[in-house]
Amino acid sequence: MKKGKISMTITIGIVCFLLVMIIFMQFKVVRQSEETNINTMQEAELRQELANWKIKYEEAKEKYDETSETLKTYKEESTSDNQTKETLEKELENLEMALGKTNVEGEGVIITLNEKTEKELADEEEITPINAQDLIYIVNYLKDAGAEAISINGERIVNNTYIVDIVGESIIKINSKYLRTNSYEIKAIGNSSYLESSIFGKGGYVEQLNTTGINAKIERSNRVRISKYEGDFETKYMQEKELETKK
Amino acid sequence: MDKKVEAIILAIMCFILTIGICIQINTVNNNGSTVSGSQQENNLKSQVLKMKEKYENQYAELERAERELEKERENIASSNTELAELESKIKKANLLLGNTNVTGTGIKVTLSDGKADPKILDAENLIVHAENVLAVVNEMKNAGAEAISINEERVTNTTAISCDGNIIIVNGKKVGSPIQITAIGFVELLSNLNRPGSTLETFKNNGKIVDFKKNSNLEIPKYTGVLNFKYAKTVK
Numbered sequence: 080m081k082k083g084k085i086s087m088t089i090t091i092g093i094v095c096f097l098l099v100m101i102i103f104m105q106f107k108v109v110r111q112s113e114e115t116n117i118n119t120m121q122e123a124e125l126r127q128e129l130a131n132w133k134i135k136y137e138e139a140k141e142k143y144d145e146t147s148e149t150l151k152t153y154k155e156e157s158t159s160d161n162q163t164k165e166t167l168e169k170e171l172e173n174l175e176m177a178l179g180k181t182n183v184e185g186e187g188v189i190i191t192l193n194e195k196t197e198k199e200l201a202d203e204e205e206i207t208p209i210n211a212q213d214l215i216y217i218v219n220y221l222k223d224a225g226a227e228a229i230s231i232n233g234e235r236i237v238n239n240t241y242i243v244d245i246v247g248e249s250i251i252k253i254n255s256k257y258l259r260t261n262s263y264e265i266k267a268i269g270n271s272s273y274l275e276s277s278i279f280g281k282g283g284y285v286e287q288l289n290t291t292g293i294n295a296k297i298e299r300s301n302r303v304r305i306s307k308y309e310g311d312f313e314t315k316y317m318q319e320k321e322l323e324t325k326k
Numbered sequence: 327m328d329k330k331v332e333a334i335i336l337a338i339m340c341f342i343l344t345i346g347i348c349i350q351i352n353t354v355n356n357n358g359s360t361v362s363g364s365q366q367e368n369n370l371k372s373q374v375l376k377m378k379e380k381y382e383n384q385y386a387e388l389e390r391a392e393r394e395l396e397k398e399r400e401n402i403a404s405s406n407t408e409l410a411e412l413e414s415k416i417k418k419a420n421l422l423l424g425n426t427n428v429t430g431t432g433i434k435v436t437l438s439d440g441k442a443d444p445k446i447l448d449a450e451n452l453i454v455h456a457e458n459v460l461a462v463v464n465e466m467k468n469a470g471a472e473a474i475s476i477n478e479e480r481v482t483n484t485t486a487i488s489c490d491g492n493i494i495i496v497n498g499k500k501v502g503s504p505i506q507i508t509a510i511g512f513v514e515l516l517s518n519l520n521r522p523g524s525t526l527e528t529f530k531n532n533g534k535i536v537d538f539k540k541n542s543n544l545e546i547p548k549y550t551g552v553l554n555f556k557y558a559k560t561v562k
Contacts, residue, residue: 091336098343105350125370131498132377138552139384146391153398160409163402167412174419176560177553179483185557215464216457223486227558238422238483241467268558304561312422317472317510319417320427320545 179237179308183228187268187303188275190217191296192288194261199294206292209263211244211251213293216284217265218242224277226267228305232258235308254310271299388552424482424549428473430510432544433517435462435526438504440533451532454505456489458534459496461525462507463487469516471509473546477501480549497551504535513540 120128152158152166175181192213194206218236221229229236234253242253251258267274275297278284285295396417403413420426437459440452463481466474474481479496487496494501509516520526520538530536 095339095343098347102343102346102350105347120371122367122370125367125374129370129374129377132374132381135552136377136381136384138554139381139388142552142554143384143388143391146388146395150391150395150398153395153402160406164409164412167399167402167409167416171412171416171419172560173555174416174423176555176558177423177483178419181560182562183558184561185559187557212461215460219460219486219488222484223488227484227555236483238424238481239467239471241464243464243468270557305558312418314418314421314472316432316512317421317428317430317546319421320429 178312179228179235182304182307183268184302184304185227185268186271186301187226187228187266187299187305188271189298189300189303190265190267190278191298192263192265193294193296195292195294200292204290204292208249208261209251209288209293211242213284213288214242214251214253214263214265217278220277220284221265221267221269221274224269224273226269226274228266228268230266230305232260232264233306234258235306237308237310237312239312254308266303266305268303268305275299385550385552423553424473424480425553427545427548428510429543429545430472431513431542432471432508432510432540433466433513433519434537434539434541434544435507435509435519436504436535436537436539437462437507437529438535440535443533448532452534453492454494454503454534456487456494458529459494459505459507460487462519465519465525466507466509466511466516469509469511469518471511471516473510475508475546477506478547480547482549482553484553497549508544508546510544510546513542516540 149166149170153163172181176183192209194208195204200206214231218229218231231242231253234240234256237254240254242251244250245252245257276283279295279297288295399413399416403410421428437454439454442449442452459476463474463476476487476494476496479485479499479501481496485497487494489495490500494505517540518524526536526538
C-alpha cells in the first residue's frame with residue numbers, strides 16, 4: 080500500500096517535470112522567432128530591404144575606396160607638399176559642399192508656391208497664407224526623397240536652419256533672415272522624379288495646399304543652381320568626444 | 327478523503343499544464359506560418375541578412391580608414407603650419423556635419439504616447455507623430471542647438487523624419503518609443519522649449535506624455551551612414 084503510493088508520487092513528479100521542460104522549450108522557440116522581425120516580412124518587403132542594403136553597401140564601398148585613395152596620397156613619401164595641399168583642399172571642399180558652404184548645381188526641381196488670384200479661387204474657398212509649418216513639411220518631404228541641397232527664396236537650408244512664423248506679422252524667418260512675401264520658390268537638387276512625387280504625388284502635400292488657396296507649380300531641370308549659405312557656423316557648447324582606446 | 331483531495335489537486339494541475347501547452351502550440355503555429363513561408367522567401371531572407379552583414383563589414387572598414395586618415399592629417403599638420411590650417415578646417419567641418427561623437431550641456435525631451443483618457447476626445451492626439459518630432463527639432467534649432475539626436479540617430483543636414491504607419495523613421499531607420507530628442511547647446515536658451523504656451527505644453531494638454539530634463543553632460547553619437555552626393559556638384 081505504502082510502496083504503491085511512493086511509486087505513484089514519483090511517476091507524477093517525473094511527468095510534471097517533463098511537462099514543465101516542454102513548456103520552457105516552447106517559450107524559447109517563441110522568443111527566438113520574435114528576435115528577428117525579418118521573419119515576419121513579406122516577399123515584396125524583403126526585396127525592398129535587400130535593395131536598400133545593397134545601395135548602402137555600394138555607397139560605403141565607394142566612400143571606402145575614396146578614403147583609401149586619399150590615405151595613400153598622404154602616406155606616400157614621394158607625394159610633394161603641393162600635392163598634399165591639393166588633396167587636403169579637395170577634402171575640405173567636399174565637406175564644405177555637404178555643409179552648404181558652396182554654390183551647387185545639378186539635376187533637381189524648382190517649386191513655386193503662390194496664393195491663388197480671386198479668379199482662380201473656387202466658391203467659398205479662402206486663402207490661408209503659407210506658414211512656417213508648410214515650409215518645414217515640404218523641406219522634410221524633399222529630404223525624405225533624397226534632396227542633396229535645398230533653398231527657399233535663396234536661403235540655403237543647412238544643418239542648423241530653423242523656419243518659424245513671426246507671430247502677428249505673418250512673416251517667416253529662415254536662418255535668422257526675414258522673408259516678407261506671399262510667394263515662395265523652393266529649389267532642390269536630387270533625383271527629380273523622386274523629388275516631384277514626394278509632394279506632388281497623389282495624396283501629397285500639394286493637394287492639401289490646393290484646398291487652402293495655394294497654387295503650387297513644379298519645374299524639373301537638369302541644371303538647378305542653389306547658392307551657398309552666407310552665414311557662419313559657430314560652435315560653443317559641443318565638444319568632440321575623444322575616441323576611447325583605439326583598436 | 328485524503329485521496330480525493332489529492333486526486334482533485336492533480337486534476338487541476340494537469341488541466342493548467344495542458345492549457346499552457348495548448349496556448350504555446352497555438353502561438354508557435356501562428357508564427358510558423360510566416361517562419362516557414364516559401365522556399366523563395368527563405369532564400370530572400372538569407373540574402374538580406376548576407377547583404378546587411380556585407381554592408382556592416384564594409385562600414386566598419388570605412389570607419390577604420392577614416393580614423394587612420396584623421397591621424398595622417400594630424401601628422402601632416404604637425405610638420406607644416408600652412409597645412410595645419412587646412413587640417414583644422416577639415417576637423418571643424420566634420421564636427422559640424424555630425425561625423426564625430428560629441429558631448430556638452432543641453433536638454434533631453436522624451437515624448438511617449440498617452441494613455442487612453444475619456445476626457446480626451448481625439449485619440450490621434452495621444453500618439454506621438456513624426457510631425458511632432460519635426461516640430462521639436464525645429465524649435466531646438468531655433469534655440470541654437472548645435473547637435474541633435476533622436477534616440478541614437480544623429481540629425482544631420484539631410485535627415486528626414488517620416489513615418490511608416492505608426493513607426494517613426496529617422497535617417498531611414500526605425501525609431502522605437504519613447505522618442506528621446508537630445509540637444510546640445512546653451513541650456514538657458516534651450517529651456518525656452520518648456521516655457522508656458524510652448525509646443526511641449528500643447529503636447530501635454532493633448533494627453534501625450536512629455537518629459538523635459540536639463541543635463542550638463544550629454545553625449546550625442548555621430549551619424550552612422552555615408553553622406554553621398556550624386557547629383558549636386560560644386561560650382562563657382
